[in-house]
Amino acid sequence: MGTAGSTESYDVVVVGAGPGGSAAATFLGRQGLRVALLEKSPDPEHHKTLCTHEISDGALGTLDRLGITDALRELGGPHASPDVWTRYGWIRPRAEAGEPPLEQGLNVRRAKVDPLLRALAAGTPGVELLTGVAVDEVLTAEGRVTGVVARHRDGERTRFAARLVVAADGRSSRVADLAGLPAKERRHERLGYAAYFAGVPDDHGGVSRMWLNDPDAAYAFPTDGGEMLCAVMPLRTDEAVAAFRTDPEREIRRVLADVPGGPDLSGATMVGKPIGALKVTNQRRRAAAPGIACVGDAAMVSDYIWGTGIGYALRSAEWLGELVGPALLAGGDRRLDRALQRYRFRHGRMLAGHYWMANDYATGRRFTPPERLLYGAAVHDQTIARRMHEMGGRGRPVEQLLTPALLFRAARVRAGLARRRRHQRTPVATG
Ligand SMILES: Cc1cc2nc3c(=O)[nH]c(=O)nc-3n(C[C@H](O)[C@H](O)[C@H](O)COP(=O)(O)OP(=O)(O)OC[C@H]3O[C@@H](n4cnc5c(N)ncnc54)[C@H](O)[C@@H]3O)c2cc1C
Structure with a gap:
């Protein structure tokens, strides 16, 4: 690694101009801070490709505060929160009579979402977007992160000093690793492939669908441009890996032809190439330390x-x-570090429970008894269906969503169903 040439000073250096980095730069810049947003790709239209781009409804408030909900809707993003099928039937959460419709996520391609968010950040006074700049070194002094060093495409290196470095460089963050915040990995036992299809008849009222085939999963999301994003996520067996490697389109069509109420792909054409991941891991790390978040x-x-x-x-x-x-x-390292601790706790309080549950299901296990209870009851009870919809949006901590009262209600619904079935089977005495 060569020595850095010039030094630039900012209040904050954000590394990575994906959704997280662009939004962080926008929120910090709006407060009057001087922010450098460093993105290694030189392409202004750069976006992540390996993503099925459902934006969950738990993030709608943030999109509103960023001021881009209408722009995203104009880009053609249909509602994304799916109806969910399990072996107990369809869960179709709908608003109560007289209530406004349920909040729905958005499904807009990353090719549109990422540049929109990046342009929003770049247009925020105080934020300077620098593209084609890859961070490969983290500066520290007296136990705290004090900046980064980035390499430009011509090989020149610049040192960016800042009171706060934000690692927003995505999965397996190099910046966080360099800062001594290693990730803990959790296994993920499914593979996933997705592709866009044109000419799919809309036989589900434009609503997204998800199949939880216990343990395999699949979904069909209407997407901007009138195309349907179809994704399948089976367990990662040797046979599945071989089949998806050989012909992912054939496998996507085969799986979706077999799911109940699946999209009719028989006359549809695949648009572009399938995207897929044969093996990924889930990861989590400390969300903040002195001088870094x-x-x-x-x-x-x-x-x-x-x-x-x-x-x-x-x-x-x-x-x-x-x-x-x-x-x-306000200034002062101690004040900053206390605020970083609060950020770390908020991150954990809001998301750790969801992460734990997602990891547990990512092992490829079958439904647990409480899941069977809830999925079974949600088919027949709108209160439970609506709570499952909220759970899908992940807008609140798990313990506020999956409460004992909800499980009790689900048990009552299931018991009522069982009683009705017994009653229907009991022969009526004659004579
Ligand atoms: C198969 C698959 C399907 C998915 N589907 C969905 C979905 O339907 N809905 C959903 O919400 N999420 C989905 N995700 C997850 C989603 O893609 C990520 O959670 C999201 O992209 C995270 O955003 P981010 O800004 O943190 O990181 P990223 O989007 O990864 O952005 C990181 C940015 O940092 C830049 N960068 C990296 N290293 C450096 C460096 N050293 N210097 C400067 N810049 C750097 C990159 O170029 C990139 O622009 C999916 C993921 C996968 C794998």
């Missing part, structure tokens, strides 16, 4: 089958802005 995938990579990562990236960026921005403005 991690947002988005740099802090936590949860199982993609639940479509939560973009929402987590946007929301963690907002928590960082809210909790740490004022401390940066």
Whole structure:
């Protein structure tokens, strides 16, 4: 590694201009801080490709506060929160009569979402977006992170000094690793492939569908441009790996032809190439330490089958802005470190339970008795169906969503169903 040439000083250096980094730079810049947003790709349209891009409804508030919900809707993002099928039937959460419709996530391609968020950050006074700049060194002094060194495409290196470095460089964050915040990995036993299809008849009212085939999973999301994003996520057996490697389109079509109420792909054409991951891991690390905070995938990579990562990236960026921005403005390392601790606790309180549950299901295990109870009851009871919908949005901590009262209600619903079935079977005495 060569020595760095010039030195630039900022209040904050954000590394990575994906959803997490762009949102963090926007929220911090709006408070009057001087922010450098460093992105290694030189392409202004750069975006992540390996992503099925459902933005969960738990992030809608953050999108509103960023001021881009309408722009995303105009880009054509249909509602994304899915109806869910299990062997007990369809769970179709709907609003109560007289109530506004349920909050719905959005499904807009990353090719549109990432540049929109990046442009928002770049247009925020105080934020300077530098592209084609890859961070490969983290500076520390007296136990705290004090900046980064980045390599430009012409080989030149610049030192960026800052009171706060934000690692927003995605999965397996190099910046967090270099800063001594290693990730703990959790196994993920499914593979996932997805592709866009044109010419799929809309036989589900434009609503997304998810199949939890216990333990395999699949979904069909209407996407902007009138195309349907179809994804399948079976257990990663040797046979499945071989079949998906050989012909992913054939496998996607085969799986979706077999699911109940699946999309009719017989006359549909695949658009572009399938995207897929044969092996990934879930990861989590300390979300902050003196002088550094991690947002988005740099802090936590949860199982993609639940479509939560973009929402987590946007929301963690907002928590960082809210909790740490004022401390940066006020000055003083101790104040900043206390604010970083608060950010770390908020991250854990809001997301650790969801992460734990997602990891447990990512092992490929079958439904647990409480899951069977809830999925079975949600088919017949709208209160439970609506709570499952909220659970899908991950907007609140797990313990506020999966309460004993909910399980008790599910048990009562199931018991009532069993009674009715027994009653229907009992022969009526005659004579
Ligand atoms: C198969 C699959 C399907 C998924 N589907 C969904 C879904 O439906 N819904 C959902 O919400 N989430 C989904 N996700 C997860 C989602 O893609 C991520 O959670 C999300 O991209 C995280 O955003 P981020 O900003 O943290 O990181 P990223 O989007 O990864 O952005 C990181 C940025 O940092 C830049 N960068 C990296 N290293 C450096 C460096 N050294 N210097 C400068 N810049 C750097 C990169 O170029 C990139 O622009 C899926 C993931 C996978 C694998």
